[in-house]
Amino acid sequence: MAKLVSDFGHQLPPLAPRPARSDDRDPLSFLVGQHGRTGRATGWCPVPAPLAVYRMTSEQAGGVWPLIAGNGLPPTGALLGIDYLSGGAFSVDPIGWTLQAVAGVTNPNMIFFGAPGRGKSGTVKMFALRQMAYGYRTLVLGDVKDEYEPLCRALEVQPHAVGHGLPARINPLDFGPLGNDWTRLPRAEAQRRAAMVFSRWLLLLRGLVGSQHVPFGPTAETAVGQVIRDLTGYTTGADRMREITIPRVWEALRAPSAELVDACRYATSQQFLDDTRPVRDALGALVTGHLAGLFDAPTTISVDWRAPIQSLSLSRLDPLGDEAVGVALTCLNSWGRAMTQLAEPGDLRIVIRDECWKQMRLGADAVRSLDADLRLSRNDGCIQVVVAHKPSDMLTVGDAGSQAVAIAKDLLHLCATKVLLGQDDQIGDELSGLLGLSPMAERIVTDWAAAARGRALWLVGSHVAKVQTVRTSIDVALTDTNDAITTSTSGDAEAASVAARRAGVA
Ligand SMILES: Nc1ncnc2c1ncn2[C@@H]1O[C@H](COP(=O)(O)OP(=O)(O)OP(=O)(O)O)[C@@H](O)[C@H]1O
Ligand SMILES: [Mg+2]
Incomplete structure (x- = not known):
């Protein structure tokens, strides 16, 4: 075993010497009579099997015992894919995890990191869609690329479009x-x-x-x-x-x-x-610039909490640049926080903040505002989903760094579930530094997850899972964001709508 491990540049730690015991006899070489041994405290006991003892670090354990399987998570909530560490199905149930304190989970918030195009939004959409079967309703606070629109349409919901010249107004100072x-x-x-x-x-x-x-x-x-x-x-x-x-x-x-x-x-x-x-x-500058005609008058739309999904589309702001979109997201998030306060008990909601990095880049105060939104989730029964690219989206805010870093770390701790999709090596180091990933976990992010879309390392409290999200034929049409490149046919969305209705989600 030591030789095998050394081929991979490792050394097994030396075995601790066995403690010397006076009655250390070979358990198989002496006979015990039919009635057992007589004497004080010498009742029947099973004969211990002769065990071979190895000593290894937890990183080496996977090499020495390659077929060992970790414990999976309980099979409750949205069935999302396969966990390659346990070999079983992987289900996501942040509220259930919080209530049962699974793996030390203390809040239902989730944060997704991943390089562009890795499948962050796709995974979030599949999670939301599958949770709907359990009565969850979804609010998309700022769909920057109109990518939640196919999902909304499949569920027969019209997204609210926010943009210059459109009638929808949102007052971030709404009660x-x-x-x-x-x-x-x-x-x-x-x-x-x-x-x-x-x-x-x-x-x-x-x-x-x-x-x-x-x-x-x-x-x-x-x-x-x-x-x-x-x-x-x-x-x-x-x-x-x-x-x-x-x-x-x-x-x-x-x-x-x-x-x-x-x-x-x-x-x-x-x-x-x-x-x-x-x-x-x-x-x-904001009133006459970014906010003009969008966030400067009383709200004209209402969130229908009976609908399975509600989405606020911000795609019309995209030409104005990242900063304008970031400002819009900040306003929307604050408004969304007002809308989600005071939920009825048992009213289960998922609030999605996709492309949140645009808000995070605005500065430490914008991150703090997001931080405040996440803190409330335990009180109002929402699963807050934040989607970012990399931790430095938060760390580059401000100049001195230390305060911003503290806020960013705080924000990470407010999300008990962290989903790390593929990243390149340099970002992997950054993530490891911030989240304390083991070298093996870091390699899952930079190698395994980077090799295919929808793969991620899930950190659920103290539990680690290596998950490939599995797309069904319905999901493929609803999560494809490459249509600008491949021109998807409208028939796909139609088929997805019919299929979603059949599946009973609409
Ligand atoms: N689980 C999956 N399996 C296979 N392909 C997937 C999966 N999830 C998403 N994809 C594909 O990957 C492409 C990119 O996905 P998506 O838009 O979700 O990425 P993203 O990480 O959100 O990107 P961005 O950072 O640009 O928003 C989509 O076209 C989709 O078809
Ligand atoms: Mg995305």
């Missing part, structure tokens, strides 16, 4: 379900909800201002916080909270009222204007 029945709420509950709504808005505005490379310090926070409270009527103790929009916040900062200047402890309004100029200009 969401937290604003329902405000007048009938006990005062303490109304205050609690107001605090939740205001902190979400502040986090969003901070992220948006940060995306323009303008710091959002305590002065800005005080001013914007005060504006929000004034505009909603919270300061004056109004019964009904008024809905506000980002342009209204901007206008209130441009023409500060005497009360606002006073509440922010400025001597004159000129002083207020001078101090808040960078924040005002950053918001102004």
Whole structure:
């Protein structure tokens, strides 16, 4: 065995010497009578088999015992593919894993990493589709490439398109379900909800201002916080909270009222204007630029939680560049957080944030806003799915790095399930550094997973699985994103729609 292992450049660790025992007799060479041995504590016991003892590291175990199989995960939830480490089927059930604390899973969030075209979105779509059979409903917060459209159409749902010149408006400063029945709420509950709504808005505005490379310090926070409270009527103790929009916040900062200047402890309004100029200009650039006509008016669409899937298509923004899409995703994510708060118990939802790296690149504050969304998932029963390319999407934000790295690590820890599709060697090193992958696990990502689409290393809490996602004939038409290259026929989508209906998912 030592020679075999040494052929691969390894050395077996030396065996520990056996402890010397006085009654160490060969168990097979002495006879025991029919009635066993007599004497104190000498009852019948099975004769221990003579065992050969080897000593090896966990990395070498796979070579020394190549046919050994690890434990699989429980067969609950979406059946997704084959786990090559256990040799069995692989099912994904993040809520079940969390409830049963399988492999130390403490939250149902999932993060996907993978080089472009590896099948991240495909895997997410198949997961969502298969979870629908268990009553899960899906919300796609920002379909940047319109790639969820075939899935929506197969389920007979029309995606909501967001873009310049289209009627759909989304107000990221929407109250969401937290604003329902405000007048009938006990005062303490109304205050609690107001605090939740205001902190979400502040986090969003901070992220948006940060995306323009303008710091959002305590002065800005005080001013914007005060504006929000004034505009909603919270300061004056109004019964009904008024809905506000980002342009209204901007206008209130441009023409500060005497009360606002006073509440922010400025001597004159000129002083207020001078101090808040960078924040005002950053918001102004967004209001007249990226956000204009998209996220600057009360919401006109409603999420139908009875439909199996709802998708917000952002493909029309693609020509505006990654930054505009990132800003749009930040707004959508904040709005989506409002929409998913206060779910009924047992109302199971999957919220997909595909192409999230575009938001992550906007800066540490944008990452922080995403981080806040993920923290809530345990409370509202959502499976939050984040799709990114590589960890450095998060690590390159900010200059000094250390704070951004801390946030990025935090974000990774908020996702108990990490799915690592194929990457090249350099990114593999980066992932290993961040996630503490063993050399064997890193090689699965850079070699095995990179060799075919849909292959990934799944880190489910402390459990590791090496999974090939298996596409059925229905999935092939719904997950193909190469049609720009291959021109898929419309008949495929039609066939998928019929097949999905037959399968009872529609
Ligand atoms: N499990 C799978 N098995 C085989 N092929 C797959 C699988 N999943 C996806 N594919 C194929 O791989 C192609 C790329 O998939 P997909 O768009 O999901 O990749 P991606 O990682 O999301 O890419 P991007 O980073 O550009 O968004 C698709 O055309 C699809 O047909
Ligand atoms: Mg994709």
